[in-house]
Amino acid sequence: MDDKTATIIFQPSGRRGEVPTGISVIEASRLLGADIEALCGEKKVCGKCKVRIEEGFFEKYGLESKPSHVSPWHEEEDKFINSEDRQAGFRLGCITKVLGDLLIFVPEESRAGKQVVSKAARDIYIEHNPAVTLYYLEVDKPTFEDPTGDYERIGAQLEKQYGLKDLRIDIQTLRQLPAALRKGDWKVTVSVWMDQEVIRVRPGKFEGSYGMAIDIGTTTVAAYFCDLGTMEVIDTVSLMNPQCKYGEDVMSRITYHMMNADGLEKMSDDIVAALNSLIDQAIEGTHPPKQKVKKKKGEKDAEQWIEVPEKGKIYRRLAREDIEDITICGNTAMHHILLKLDPEHVGMAPFPPVIHHSLDIKARDLGIHINPSSYIFVLPNEAGFVGADNVGVLIAEEPYNKGEIQLIIDIGTNGELVLGNKQKLISSSCATGPALEGAQLSYGMRAAPGAMERIKIDPETHEVDYKVIGKDAWRQYSEPKEMNAKGICGSGILDLLAELYSAGIITKSGLFNKKGQKSDRFRKNPDTGQNEFVLAWAEETSIKKDIVITQKDVRQIQLAKGALYAGCKLMIHRMGVKEVDKVKIAGAFGTHVDREKALIMGLFPDCEIEKIVSVGNAAGDGCRAALLNREKRAEANWVSRNVEYIELTVEENFQQEFMRAMQLPHMTDKFPHLEGLVPAEILHQK
């Protein structure tokens, strides 16, 4: 090791900084807060820390050739990286040393900071009626007396045995038919879509058919991998939306399209590639993991990888073609970008989408690699800013079947609101932005290991206690260097704001209190001139920097919560009701949110705490319902056209409500919940 330093940039996180040369890529990632998975504790045996040394160069350093800024290939790497991947620049992070400036891509599967998936499937009731159904058929061979063609032969049997009439067959499936019939000795299993079209034929008898329900979020893409026959959720897979590189939120994606002739094409290709990679993830999980075997002397030079099944585990060993149905939801912009539909007008008043209605599109027409004759069902959109993901929430929660007035809040990168009951449903969206999810803040991050998820501030000393994801104990019970904090995630943010306010560190208007600060945690940043408050000192972090919340961060959060509150309030007013019977919070945010803190902060209208429930990943659940029950598809179309969309920003009182709602806590006439939680002198300060 020498005392030189090198500039390292990690992609896709964008984390960058100077590190001493001679350290390993994993060590560098830790220093810069772009943690790489190292299951084995860097013992070089798990192979999980694969990274790709990018072929790019840093323009400012003028590196023009493939960087030799890493240590040479090590034979241990041979065990985990095949020659093709080696060619592509893959290395093991624990072995490879930094010798100079580098641009390093950390593939999703190597990221230690994998989002804590709160998108596990909830137990919702779904009637079993999948769009794709299997039928087993035995037919007679053709003879001179009956030389009927192959397709009519199975068609007659499908009608006779199962009452299916007037089916059509996809040309790609038709191509498989003659061989399948003969290979199966005139016994075949056919997959039929919506009782309308034969989309697959396999020789012999099969029972498994599989599907995926995919929720394309602005930030995260998550999918349920399901057995269409048993409705079992086999796996939950997710990855980052690769479009994040074009911008964090919906508007910046739309802008990217408008500024770049090939922008839509690129973003669409990226998400399609991501969907294919999700599918691969799901399929891979049905096979035993593979390990490379050492070559014996005299053996041929070919690489050999053998399966290492887990003891007692039964593997389904599926192929991509075994996925026969997919349902997709997402907000209107994600919907449009996936389908290469111009999203420009969705971003401009009056925000008309290109289409509301659901679509059935051949997988091959979208470049999605599953059974090629299969259809992708894309859920319908309600409006420009209330997309197919919200329709997913609705068909999962079915407020239109209930008498009680429900307010359903789906906080993703933006907030979507639905209010009503079986009489009437109205919806709207509010520009919460991603602040409530931890994005756009100086030290915001996704709910991943190292994220501060709970925060307490002592009102007397202003000392901070917190808990990070991936570690059981609170800070006060730990050594500082054990914490390895990295940032603040969505659930930590609400805690934080409530605590800052309750401790008198910020005022109800959101400004840092000039007087009454009780620790050196409050300071003015000499570089930016902004006031800030230190949540964790550098020694407690894995990024070796103080984690702070700045005045600008507080403002971001206020804007988000103000938009949400004002939205809810105006909706309730518009609906003509006094109060709601239930508040349902969907999305990862709902799972983590502390209902009491949310009320303190005035995130949504006053109601009894018992009325607030989290409904988890309701969008994904609705998408799954549409996968497993075709009736839900019709229901989705019905509801998408029967929810009245309200454009809040043009409502008369919007600005006024919004400004009021930005205050902490929101001042209502009756706000009994806050008595006792917030000191009276703070609560009632003018």
Next chain:
Amino acid sequence: MDDKTATIIFQPSGRRGEVPTGISVIEASRLLGADIEALCGEKKVCGKCKVRIEEGFFEKYGLESKPSHVSPWHEEEDKFINSEDRQAGFRLGCITKVLGDLLIFVPEESRAGKQVVSKAARDIYIEHNPAVTLYYLEVDKPTFEDPTGDYERIGAQLEKQYGLKDLRIDIQTLRQLPAALRKGDWKVTVSVWMDQEVIRVRPGKFEGSYGMAIDIGTTTVAAYFCDLGTMEVIDTVSLMNPQCKYGEDVMSRITYHMMNADGLEKMSDDIVAALNSLIDQAIEGTHPPKQKVKKKKGEKDAEQWIEVPEKGKIYRRLAREDIEDITICGNTAMHHILLKLDPEHVGMAPFPPVIHHSLDIKARDLGIHINPSSYIFVLPNEAGFVGADNVGVLIAEEPYNKGEIQLIIDIGTNGELVLGNKQKLISSSCATGPALEGAQLSYGMRAAPGAMERIKIDPETHEVDYKVIGKDAWRQYSEPKEMNAKGICGSGILDLLAELYSAGIITKSGLFNKKGQKSDRFRKNPDTGQNEFVLAWAEETSIKKDIVITQKDVRQIQLAKGALYAGCKLMIHRMGVKEVDKVKIAGAFGTHVDREKALIMGLFPDCEIEKIVSVGNAAGDGCRAALLNREKRAEANWVSRNVEYIELTVEENFQQEFMRAMQLPHMTDKFPHLEGLVPAEILHQK
């Protein structure tokens, strides 16, 4: 010119032979009977004689590099061949001299021997009800009060104005929608397929929509290019089926597939390329021809081509995308190969096709370059050997709507027979092979310029008189060297056989008469040892060789006519009728056939000559009917499953009937028509 010779092979005709070096490619083509178009009489001004000097080499000569066996590029060629085509090896045949061995490809458009297209559209009654219909719409722009999406906006208007409900839209069309609506200021023309799916949207008001009805024959692919609105046949285009290189008939194509793993793929790709080239032909015809302009001094180096419109002619100037519908028919093997459906089983007893039913396939799924959202309608098949082309004949002729018993004979590369009336229809096929169309004979050829189409033989002298296509006068009124005969086509063949028989040159068993030959035209070929009869002496031909008919040729024709006659006879027997009310002959053969000669030769059962009618290209007409009237598509499916297919070869009497029918003329109990036409001693010889 020196006295050396070179071996030349012309593709795709396969004509080959030695020619003196120094002559032009056109001259060589004439010597070898592979005539190249030379509209201007080799004055180097028409540019029609473009050929491609192939990059290949003759293995037996070991030429391994691009041949320099042609004269250098001449500046006159610049006028007609652009730099891209020059790169690809194109030359003008009138200018380019042969300097050594060559493999020369003559593109379809340069072939003088273009088939005399008898596939012109007949006037059949078609009710106007095309599958693709245009609708002009004016809609309101979106507002905050009505921010409905683009698609629902036009959907509502389609319902309100035209009563169209529950339409879907193709994803590729949906992608055009937002721009079209805005570019057209909320006025658009949409194309709707079968009242079910929106397949095109254009800004503003349009009236034209176009389609093609394509008949894929084993030898020729021919299409009607139609205006879907007015039903006008704008153009008739045709070219050779490029699969001919894999074999002349259906069975050899099937065999090629079975012997080559990529055989089906290759043949399918070839026919798809041919269809695209047909489409280009049709589209090109709607634009004025182009001519290259000479560069002026000082002008940029770019080539310039300008349009030279014919005076007074109005050009539609269409693009491929303007073709919005296509219907296709063909025999079952052509059908299967086009669609990449395994044709193996169609060629093996009991000959089941992969599918009977018609198919609607997206043009893009077949790689056909028209409006990408459009469907290709593929007509249904009756049976393995009675394909979609025969269904085309049926829906054009509608025997199922008549009381009279019709026998419909479609002679293409094989013979297809349908018999019956509104009570019952039966069909069968007979292996006539292509002999009746002129193929498989030593000097057989398609009905193209130079083909002997009428032949007379003087019974006294055995002198031969004949007429060739492309020349008005008979040989006896012309100088021998004016005839430029090249071979015999289908219509000449029947003449020939009847004349040979009537003149006593061959016996009723088809053998050359050993005694009674009256000229030196009858001879034994010293090379093959076969008897043959000279029809045209070398000096009368363009191929500079005697055109003869050999014993083997006569046998081929006998086999064909025997199969056809036996087939008809067995069908009539099976139907339980004594005679038929009408004999309809479809196909190019029907147009050219001399009904009397056909009866003499026993091509089909005895009937009064008035009952025999030619119905021209009935398959193409049926295909066109399906293009212009969607009801015909349903009718096609109905009839394809309601014609009873009879496998003749397994009928009890088939062999016996077939053997009897091979004789000339077929001996029936009553055959009054032949009295007087054929000398009694010949007619009644044992």
